Amino acid sequence: MNLLVDGGIVVSDKVIFDGAVAVEGNRIVAVGDSSELRKRFQGFERINARGCAVIPGLVNTHTHAAMTIFRGYAEDLPLFDWLNKRIWPAESTLTPKDIEVGAQLAAYESLLFGATTLNSMYFYSEDGSELHAFEKAGIRATVGHGFFEKTVESGLKITEEMARKWHGRDNGRLRVSVCPHAPYSTGPVSYKMAFELQKKLNSLYGERGKIILHTHVAESREEASVVKEAFNVDVSGGVVVYLSRLGVLSRDLVMAHTIHLTEEDVRVMKAFDVKPSLNPVSNLKLGMGVADIIKLIKDGLTVSLGTDGPASNNTLDMFETMKIVTLLVKGLHGDPTLLPSREAFKLATEYGAKALGYDDLGAIRPGYLADIVLLDLKVPHARPVHDIFAHLIYSARASDVRTVIVNGKIVVEDRKIVGVDMESFLEEVERVKESLVSRIRVS
Ligand SMILES: [Zn+2]
Incomplete structure (x- = not known):
């Protein structure tokens, strides 16, 4: 048309x-x-x-779309308690149908809020997934199956299958990414395997669009010591420096959060043109701190913005994110001349698209x-x-x-x-929530 x-x-x-x-x-x-x-x-x-x-359209470069289903479910907790005590046990009871409905809800919320592209990491199944939801909802998305140290083998296999089946679908609207969860949850060998898979998938399917690597990095203050303890690795210089020693950095890598970085971390990010995705609302809510956005921008990195999952935000509102990031920069530096509106708008549009491997x-x-x-x-x-x-x-x-x-x-x-009976869809969301809550109680 x-x-x-x-x-x-x-x-x-x-x-x-x-x-x-x-x-x-x-x-x-x-x-x-x-x-x-x-x-x-x-x-x-x-x-x-x-x-x-x-x-x-606004570009949200880091989320876990299906987690709309956990909006308001785990509140006022520190990150590791939030994950270990609430989110991960609840996620273990999710069905593909729950994930699909959650992601559909996220797509509708995003579109109604002017975000036309999502970069999301969650769990894929042939029976239902974020990709199934986004295909129906008409949103543009890059989607990866998040994997951890214990699930790396199946995670890589699933990612390969997703790429074969979905990458470039609907006139290029849907893309697939490779998603090792985070350096504290996914070990060094797994990161290398993820990087190798990314290379392989780009050589197989790259003409349908870039396949990026998408991971969390330097979200918490303790991350370097947690990584060291979990995998007995050398994290001297910082967590990004550690990843660079593994040889997994590239311009097609989106790092969510990047709050607690060393000077050396920023230097290697710049050298490899790694793409930081800042998630100020989630970071504030979980008490993680504030990324040094001005330093990253001044050092020449392509900075973009994300909301993170709706369980830690609790919306997918990119307008709110643009405003908060701008206020944080000006307030924390005591300098209202920093990050003018025209530049802030680019973080949520053009730079976000670049981060996801688009040049158009x-x-x-x-x-x-x-x-x-x-x-x-x-x-x-x-x-x-x-x-x-x-x-x-x-x-x-x-x-x-x-x-x-x-x-x-x-x-x-x-x-x-267009074409959606929102009232009956929202009733379906409530039914999914009720069923999920009853399963969590039993498990
Ligand atoms: Zn996240």
């Missing part, structure tokens, strides 16, 4: 008032003034963007993939419009999202997911 989004404030490389975006198939073919594009693209289905900002996503540009969000500006908190980027970071609300296009298809219209 060919679309002409016209009459809005188009946030492209420049801001175009009364601008338009033409979409052919799954790509943007032209960006410009409404009057000109209306003449050039007659016959395209028109989407009226009057009174809206037209922005690239995350901006409204001719030739780019058509992931486009229309944000309502006909609301009191958006007016007057002096500075559209300041609005996007500080005063826009995720619930202002009116229309969403992913890969050239309209998936949200008038604040509703």
Whole structure:
């Protein structure tokens, strides 16, 4: 289908008032003034963007989408208690159906909040998974099967199967990643095996899109000592330095969190062009600390943003994440000139897309993939419009999202997911929760 989004404030490389975006198939073919594009693209289905900002879809570079099902389930606990006492025992009772419904809920929440791409790590099964959910929901996603030291063999096998079956599906909308969980839960040999698999999968299926490695790194203060104790390895220099000694770093590696880094860690991340994904809301909620985002940006790293799983956030709201990360930077450094809105917006769009291995996503540009969000500006908190980027970071609300296009298809219209009876779906979510809770009680 060919679309002409016209009459809005188009946030492209420049801001175009009364601008338009033409979409052919799954790509943007032209960006410009409404009057000109209306003449050039007659016959395209028109989407009226009057009174809206037209922005690239937001890219969430770290989450565990299916964990919506645990939203509010494990609260006010330190990370290792949160994982060991609440999350991991509960996860052991999950069925593929639970995971699929949880991920579907996450996809709907994300799309309604203007996030069109998710990078998610969870558990895959042929009988139901995040991929099954995302295929239905119409969101763009990179999905990996998280594995640990005890599950590395099956994890690698499952990942290979996922890649064969799903990587590049639906016109490139779905991609697969390799996901060793974290250096404290997954040993050195397993990381090397994961890296080898990544290379193999890229040589087999790379023409359908990059296969990235996605892992957690340096989330807690104790991480280096926990890694050392668990695997009897040399962590001198820092956890990233340890991973670099294993030879697993590359530009196609997304590291979630990267809070507790040494100078040497940052240096090797820069040398390999590793992509840090910062998750400020989850990090604050679990008391993990705050990543030194300005240092990472100034050192030239491609920094992007994630929400982390909805059990530790507890939303998938990337607007909130953009605002909080910006406030943290300014507040902690006592310097309001740091991280201007225009730059902060890039973390959640263009840089996020780069982190996931795309060079044609995350901006409204001719030739780019058509992931486009229309944000309502006909609301009191958006007016007057002096500075559209300041609005996007500080005063826009995720619930202002009116229309969403992913890969050239309209998936949200008038604040509703197209073709979904939300009321009955939310009832299904409650049934899944009830059944899950009764199984957790028994186990
Ligand atoms: Zn995580």
